[in-house]
Amino acid sequence: xxxxxxxxxxxxxxxxxxxxxxxxxxxxxxxxxxxxxxxxxxxxxxxxxxxxxxxxxxxxxxxxxxxxxxxxxxxxxxxxxxxxxxxxxxxxxxxxxxxxxxxxxxxxxxxxxxxxxxxxxxxxxxxxxxxxxxxxxxxxxxxxxxxxxxxxxxxxxxxxxxxxxxxxxxxxxxxxxxxxxxxxxxxxxxxxxxxxxxxxxxxxxxxxxxxxxxxxxxxxxxxxxxxxxxxxxxxxxxxxxxxxxxxxxxxxxxxxxxxxxxxxxxxxxxxxxxxxxxxxxxxxxxxxxxxxxxxxxxxxxxxxxxxxxxxxxxxxxxxxxxxxxxxxxxxxxxx
Amino acid sequence: xxxxxxxxxxxxxxxxxxxxxxxxxxxxxxxxxxxxxxxxxxxxxxxxxxxxxxxxxxxxxxxxxxxxxxxxxxxxxxxxxxxxxxxxxxxxxxxxxxxxxxxxxxxxxxxxxxxxxxxxxxxxxxxxxxxxxxxxxxxxxxxxxxxxxxxxxxxxxxxxxxxxxxxxxxxxxxxxxxxxxxxxxxxxxxxxxxxxxxxxxxxxxxxxxxxxxxxxxxxxxxxxxxxxxxxxxxxxxxxxx
Ligand SMILES: Nc1ncnc2c1ncn2[C@@H]1O[C@H](COP(=O)(O)OP(=O)(O)OP(=O)(O)O)[C@@H](O)[C@H]1O
Ligand SMILES: [Mg+2]
Numbered sequence: 001x002x003x004x005x006x007x008x009x010x011x012x013x014x015x016x017x018x019x020x021x022x023x024x025x026x027x028x029x030x031x032x033x034x035x036x037x038x039x040x041x042x043x044x045x046x047x048x049x050x051x052x053x054x055x056x057x058x059x060x061x062x063x064x065x066x067x068x069x070x071x072x073x074x075x076x077x078x079x080x081x082x083x084x085x086x087x088x089x090x091x092x093x094x095x096x097x098x099x100x101x102x103x104x105x106x107x108x109x110x111x112x113x114x115x116x117x118x119x120x121x122x123x124x125x126x127x128x129x130x131x132x133x134x135x136x137x138x139x140x141x142x143x144x145x146x147x148x149x150x151x152x153x154x155x156x157x158x159x160x161x162x163x164x165x166x167x168x169x170x171x172x173x174x175x176x177x178x179x180x181x182x183x184x185x186x187x188x189x190x191x192x193x194x195x196x197x198x199x200x201x202x203x204x205x206x207x208x209x210x211x212x213x214x215x216x217x218x219x220x221x222x223x224x225x226x227x228x229x230x231x232x233x234x235x236x237x238x239x240x241x242x243x244x245x246x247x248x249x250x251x252x253x254x255x256x257x258x259x260x261x262x263x264x265x266x267x268x269x270x271x272x273x274x275x276x277x278x279x280x281x282x283x284x285x286x287x288x289x290x291x292x293x294x295x296x297x298x299x300x301x302x303x304x305x306x307x308x309x310x311x312x313x314x315x316x317x318x319x320x321x322x323x324x325x326x327x328x329x330x331x332x333x334x335x
Numbered sequence: 336x337x338x339x340x341x342x343x344x345x346x347x348x349x350x351x352x353x354x355x356x357x358x359x360x361x362x363x364x365x366x367x368x369x370x371x372x373x374x375x376x377x378x379x380x381x382x383x384x385x386x387x388x389x390x391x392x393x394x395x396x397x398x399x400x401x402x403x404x405x406x407x408x409x410x411x412x413x414x415x416x417x418x419x420x421x422x423x424x425x426x427x428x429x430x431x432x433x434x435x436x437x438x439x440x441x442x443x444x445x446x447x448x449x450x451x452x453x454x455x456x457x458x459x460x461x462x463x464x465x466x467x468x469x470x471x472x473x474x475x476x477x478x479x480x481x482x483x484x485x486x487x488x489x490x491x492x493x494x495x496x497x498x499x500x501x502x503x504x505x506x507x508x509x510x511x512x513x514x515x516x517x518x519x520x521x522x523x524x525x526x527x528x529x530x531x532x533x534x535x536x537x538x539x540x541x542x543x544x545x546x547x548x549x550x551x552x553x554x555x556x557x558x559x560x561x562x563x564x565x566x567x568x569x570x571x572x573x574x575x576x
Contacts, residue, residue: 198429198440205427207391208420209488210412210444 010189013268014181017275022174025167034166036282041173042235043278045180046251047258047270049227054255055265056188057220058200059109062252063120066127067097067225069247071232073131076144076242086150086163086237090230097229098222105221109214124247131244143243147236169238176234180227184267187223196220200265250298257301261308263317272316277301341400342367342496342527343388348397350387356395357383359551365496365544370518370528372538372559375548376573381531382424384548385498388529389421390414401496415444420494424501424531428484430474434465437473441488451491458487462517479510486517497521499530503537515541535569547572 054060071093078084108119131138138144153160195216198206203213236242262273343365351357357380365371375381386392390411399407428437442451459466464480473484482502489497503511519541522528532538539559547555549572
């Protein structure tokens with residue numbers, strides 16, 4: 001057994017991904033490319049945060065867009081009304097969404113699996129309805145508009161620059177993906193990650209070795225909430241508009257597709273799923289929106305999800321590693 | 336026997352899940368060095384009893400005394416530290432993890448990394464099957480081998496009291512013998528054992544003392560010898576097998 005090779009393995013794919021993503025704009029800076037790349041970053045962060053709970057704890061929350069939406073609305077207020085800087089907005093949003101996740105977790109983790117999914121789905125629907133009808137607070141269906149764009153001031157700069165071009169947004173967004181990857185790896189490859197796995201596989205067994213299931217579920221949920229809250233905050237400042245539909249169910253559907261088709265609970269799976277399914281829609285649209293309306297996309301996603309659940313339970317990642325193993329010849333397990 | 340010989344004492348325990356009361360006025364004693372078995376039909380409350388002792392389920396009234404101290408309010412983590420190990424029923428290892436990783440999980444409450452590896456090595460010497468399958472995913476082992484892993488996970492804590500829930504469920508007779516012999520051996524090296532079994536005959540063979548439960552109540556108790564002479568009565572409580 002080659003230990004160093006083994007322990008380096010999880011870092012290969014994310015590093016390759018980041019290098020490609022960092023270099024791509026040097027070759028092609030078209031609006032389309034940047035749009036796709038920003039989309040990839042956004043969905044990867046979202047999917048990684050989603051997977052911390054769904055893949056590692058094994059509790060599928062259908063309400064994660066709530067943290068995104070509230071983080072975004074909060075930022076519209078903090079940046080627009082109080083003039084807080086972009087990073088401050090992200091941090092405050094992350095903090096409050098972690099707090100909200102803790103409280104929500106205390107309520108929702110009392111119920112299990114199916115009921116957990118349905119409970120969180122209900123919460124998402126209610127939150128979206130409230131956002132729709134609380135017009136004074138959110139602008140309702142007409143959305144909150146005019147969120148200020150970020151101003152970047154680094155130590156060596158004389159005056160702050162206003163971030164407004166896609167390329168600027170992209171390169172400021174990329175470090176957030178790096179941070180998310182680092183957090184994801186640091187948590188899941190550590191002692192905490194082992195505890196997550198234990199809780200997912202068997203709660204009673206986890207308790208038997210001294211792991212408190214609820215505690216670790218809350219840790220995962222809060223971390224996920226914080227990341228998604230910060231993402232919502234960033235996104236609000238990028239598009240300057242935040243609508244109730246930003247918390248809609250099609251976002252959760254996309255997350256389910258990315259994580260479960262890619263491979264839940266595995267970084268490589270989430271990356272594969274996240275990249276494929278965030279690149280696909282814009283390409284399909286470019287090919288011809290006449291043939292591929294959004295409604296069809298949802299139907300297609302539904303069918304893919306059912307197919308994968310039935311025939312490919314460990315996702316594309318599992319399929320890929322099975323094929324790789326066959327190529328290398330079946331190696332004996334180290335004894 | 337002297338009272339200070341008692342390692343575990345349950346006094347009038349009531350316990351259950353939310354509104355549902357499962358255990359009704361259960362009292363039980365285990366002396367240091369004994370193997371005590373708990374017999375009973377499906378749904379009698381045997382697993383709930385072990386969960387209550389370990390603290391996964393909280394008693395609504397009554398007292399759990401361990402080594403002379405009330406452990407009713409003590410966390411499960413602290414109980415592990417004090418030498419109580421719990422081996423749940425069913426396939427209760429982590430199937431995706433290797434045997435090595437499972438054993439490390441067994442020592443989750445410990446922080447002495449070096450000693451943990453040493454203990455794993457020792458266990459592998461003691462139980463060759465662990466050594467043979469050390470880097471295999473536990474889920475790929477046979478039922479009996481998995482049970483061995485589960486017991487070994489408990490042993491990672493060098494427990495003074497081990498709570499074992501139906502270790503032989505669904506096993507071929509020859510494997511049952513093997514697993515029970517190992518439990519006997521663990522007991523011989525100083526660990527008190529509280530074991531839940533449905534196979535009364537086999538359990539009584541290795542036990543010093545036994546309790547028979549029915550519908551959450553204690554129906555019978557006595558030395559293994561004594562109860563061994565009352566097989567038919569016990570079988571009646573155990574119901575259709
Ligand atoms: N998590 C739970 N929530 C609610 N009721 C439960 C729970 N676990 C067990 N029960 C109920 O408690 C009673 C006793 O269950 P328990 O598992 O303790 O029985 P047992 O004697 O271990 O049975 P078996 O031999 O089948 O393992 C049963 O009526 C069962 O339905
Ligand atoms: Mg049971």
